[in-house]
Amino acid sequence: MARPHRNLVRSYATELRLFGGPWARAGLVAMVAGFLVLPAVVRDDFWLSVLVYVGITAVGAIGLNLLTGYCGQISLGHAFFIGAGAYVTARVGGDLDLPLPLWLLAAALTGAVLGGLIGPFALRLRGHYLAIVTLGLIFVGEHLWRNLTGLTGGNSGTSVTAPATLGPVDFSALTIAGESYSRNQGWFWLVWGLVGLVALLAKNLVRTRPGRALQAVRDRDQAAEVIGVRAGRYKIGAFVLSSAIASTAGALFGAYQQFVSPDEWNLLLSIQYIAIVIVGGLGTVFGSVLGAIFVGALPALIDRYSAAIPGVRTSVGGDGLISVFALNQAIFGLLIVLFLVLEPRGLAGIWLRVKNYFKAWPFSY
Numbered sequence: 001m002a003r004p005h006r007n008l009v010r011s012y013a014t015e016l017r018l019f020g021g022p023w024a025r026a027g028l029v030a031m032v033a034g035f036l037v038l039p040a041v042v043r044d045d046f047w048l049s050v051l052v053y054v055g056i057t058a059v060g061a062i063g064l065n066l067l068t069g070y071c072g073q074i075s076l077g078h079a080f081f082i083g084a085g086a087y088v089t090a091r092v093g094g095d096l097d098l099p100l101p102l103w104l105l106a107a108a109l110t111g112a113v114l115g116g117l118i119g120p121f122a123l124r125l126r127g128h129y130l131a132i133v134t135l136g137l138i139f140v141g142e143h144l145w146r147n148l149t150g151l152t153g154g155n156s157g158t159s160v161t162a163p164a165t166l167g168p169v170d171f172s173a174l175t176i177a178g179e180s181y182s183r184n185q186g187w188f189w190l191v192w193g194l195v196g197l198v199a200l201l202a203k204n205l206v207r208t209r210p211g212r213a214l215q216a217v218r219d220r221d222q223a224a225e226v227i228g229v230r231a232g233r234y235k236i237g238a239f240v241l242s243s244a245i246a247s248t249a250g251a252l253f254g255a256y257q258q259f260v261s262p263d264e265w266n267l268l269l270s271i272q273y274i275a276i277v278i279v280g281g282l283g284t285v286f287g288s289v290l291g292a293i294f295v296g297a298l299p300a301l302i303d304r305y306s307a308a309i310p311g312v313r314t315s316v317g318g319d320g321l322i323s324v325f326a327l328n329q330a331i332f333g334l335l336i337v338l339f340l341v342l343e344p345r346g347l348a349g350i351w352l353r354v355k356n357y358f359k360a361w362p363f364s365y
Helices: 004-016 020-040 045-070 079-097 101-116 125-149 183-206 209-226 231-257 269-279 284-294 298-310 324-342 344-359
Strands: none
Touching: 004 298, 020 183, 045 101, 045 209, 045 231, 045 269, 045 284, 045 298, 079 125, 079 231, 079 269, 101 231, 101 298, 125 269, 183 209, 183 231, 183 284, 209 231, 269 284, 269 324, 269 344, 284 298, 284 344, 298 324
C-alpha cells in the first residue's frame, strides 16, 4: 500500500505538468493540427491578415498579463514599448538588413532596457499612481516619435523592410515541397509559432519560484517581503520582461505591416491591451490568447463591416452618429466594465467553470 505522502507528491507532480491529462494532450494535438492546416484551408487574405494581427496582439497581451495579471502592476504605457520595438526593427532589420532572429532580439533587448528604466518607479508607486506614471509614457513617446525623425521618420512615418528570414526559410515567400504560399500564409505560421513559444515560456515561468514570487507580490507585497521575497527585484523584473515581450510584438507588427507612424502608438492601443487581458482573464496565459482572439480582431472587423452597422460614420463629414474610431473606444470601454462587473475572471474563468462542471459530472450542480 502506497504511503499517503507519496500519493500527495504524485498528485502535485501531476498538477505541475503542462499537459497532464488526456484531454489536455488532445487539446494540444488539436491546436498543433489547426496551426498546420488552417493557412491551407483559409486562403482569404483578409481573414489571414486578421489572424496574423491577432497573433501579434496575443504576444503583447501575454507580456502585459505577466506585469498586471501576475505581478499586479498596472500599466497604461504598453503602446510605448510596442512602438519602440517597431522603430528598432525599422532601423536594425530594415537599414542593416539583419535576419529575423537578430532584429527580434534587438527589439526585445531595447524593450528590456526601457522597462528597466521605468521599473524603479514601481518601487515607490502602486495602483492609480503607477497607472498615471505609465500613462505619461504615451505622451512622452508621442513627442519622441514625432521629433526623432532620423529614427522614426517623424509625422510621415517610416517604412519597415525587415526580412522575415530564418536561415534559408523566407516566411514572406514560403515554399514547402514545391508548393508556394502567400505572404499572409507564411506570416501566420511565423507569428503563431512565436505565440506558442512565448506562451510556453510564460507558462513555465509562472509555475516556477519566480512566478510564485510575482503572484505573492501581487496579492500582498509587504507580506511577501516578510517571507523573504524581494518585492523590488521582482517588480522591476516584471517590467523588464513585460516590456521586452511588448517590443517583440511591436517588431512583428512593424515588419508585417511594413510601415509605421506615430499615430499608431496612442492611448487607444494601451486601452485595447488592458481590455484584452481583462476580457481574457487576468493572471492566465491562455486567457491572454483568448482575449486577443475575442478583442484583437474587433477593430479590423468593425472597419471592414462598418458600412453595414447602423449609425456608424465611415468617412469624414459622412452621415452617422459615431465614427469607427469612437465606436472602437466605446466597445473597449464597455467590455472592460462588463467583464469587471459580471465576470472578473474573464473568458478564462468561464472556461475553467465549464471544464470543472464536466469533470464533476454527474455530481456537478
